[in-house]
Amino acid sequence: MRTIKIFIFTTLLFTASITIAQTKDPVVESIVKEATENSQLEKLAHELVDMIGPRLVGTPQMKQSHDWAIAKYNSWAITARNEKWGEWRGWERGVSHIDMVYPRIKSLEGTQLAWSPSTGGKNITAETIIIADVADSLSFLQWLPSVKGKFVLISMNQPTGRPDYNWEEFGTKESVEKMKKDRTEQREAWTKRISKTGLTSRTLAAALENAGAVGIIMSNWSNGFGVNKIFGANTKKIPTVDIALEDYGLLYRLTESGQRPKISVRADSKELGTVPTFNTIAEIKGTETPNEYVMLSAHFDSWDGGTGATDNATGTLVMMEAMRILKKVYPNPKRTILVGHWGSEEQGLNGSRAFVEDHPEIIKNIQALFNQDNGTGRVVNLSGQGFLHSYDFLGRWLTKVPTAIRQPIVTNFPGTPGGGGSDYASFVAAGVPAFSLSSISWSYGSYTWHTNRDTYDKIVFDDVRSNAILTAILAYMASEDPAITSREKIVLPVNARTGEPGTWPKQTPPTRKGGIN
Ligand SMILES: [Zn+2]
DSSP, X not given: OHHHHHHHHHHHHHHHHHHXXXXXXXXXXXXXXXXXXXXXXXXXXXXXXXXXXXXXXXXXXXHHHHHHHHHHHHHTXXXXXXXXXXXXXXXXXXXXXXXXXXXXXXXXXXXXXXXXXXOTTSOEEEEEEEOOOOSSHHXXXXXXXXXXXXXXXXXXXXXXXXXXXXXXXXXXXXXXXXXXXXXXXXXXXXXXXXXTTTOOHHHHHHHHHHTTOSEEEEOOBOSSTTOBBOOBOXXXXXXXXXXXXXXXXXHHHHHHTTOOOEEEEEEEEEEEEEEEEEEEEEXXXXXXXXXEEEEEEEEOOOOSSSOOIIIIIHHHHHHHHHHHHHHHHOOXXXXXXXXXXXXXXXXXXXHHHXXXXXXXXXXXXXXXEEEOOSOSSOEEEEEOTTBTTHHHHHHHHHTTSOHHHHTTOEEEXXXXXXXXXXXXXXXXXXXXXXXXXXXXXXXXXXXXXXXXXXXXGGOOHHHHHHHHHHHHHHHHHHHHOSSOOOOOBOOOOOOTTTOOOOOOOOOOOOOSEESOO
């Protein structure tokens, strides 16, 4: 309710000032025309998402993406370079095949987690066992030998594979309440079951592995139909496999009822030693004040259960398309326009944090930075990130954005500084006026974010196109602005819990050597 009120208020405010301010600008018109009539988004998406695929840090596909971006920029006569900022464990995903072979044959939907050890080019066939509900860590140690030679199921069996919205649409009030209550109890019991082992999710995997288990089977449901989140493995010798809720439930029920199901797993992968990690930086040189910068920003890496289409190929495409358009219709910007395609955002904003550390001369001269990284949707939120005068300059720049794109954007000035979540935070921490172009959801959290369903078909190209137009216009306006943007920060409110004065987020060093231990 409160959101709606704010929305109406800011929209009206903007409309009023815009009718006066908006005049025809040939550059803005050319941006819209180029983005609409000569869009490269579908082609870029196909090449990046379908042909190269997911972009997990340390994989050959990540490096291939950096090289692809350089080639694209060069083909548009934009200079670009890969900047090495660190090293990571090199790993390449191969096939994952998982079949139930007893008591009946069924191919199961699932995949090995990132960095999972392989099965050595073989199929491993074995029975399944559910992690036991023991009294304490001592009884867990007594039970532990029973995992030898078995695949261990370590996730709770979800009581329903229907998302809550589906229950709420069709269920009776009583059955919905009952389902939620039962599920909460079951979750609490499961958390307790794991904690009674005396181990964490990380150390549990190691303990099972050392006790002779042949693989770890889990299911990280994402609360939507058919969707699982796929992160990284904690095992060092045996594979860790995520199985879709539907098939995991089947295995769990058969194991629980004493049917002694058997599965056959083949997981291929290659260890590639230590490999360098990069950011791709491209630039259109400024003609008047080349040492002042407007920066576009989006992380390039992804998790690899899907193809990282909405996290963050779409943000990447927005920035690439905006650069392509700017080079074509605004080839001689006043300030230098830079774009950063960051590596290893997913492991802690590492590429952007490294850039901030490595380029103090750029950091102190960034006029504004625009980052996009929360899905395929059109931008609907823009916060001033705690910069006191953000309303002045962002408000002024937004007046040039076509009404249909500008009007749905709920602004929040001066806002509060973001401490994380995506790469703009690396810059905000360094005092740079850096902003997040925040998208409408399109069920990002439950359906695409870090899931096996983050694929090309989820891209909403009209929204991505609209974001490319918005970004190109904001970059153009930030470049042309006669004034240098103010970096004055708001006084942060007192922390209600501690009573201490609020403090600006601190700059954090990147992990320069990752995945190796
Ligand atoms: Zn992301």
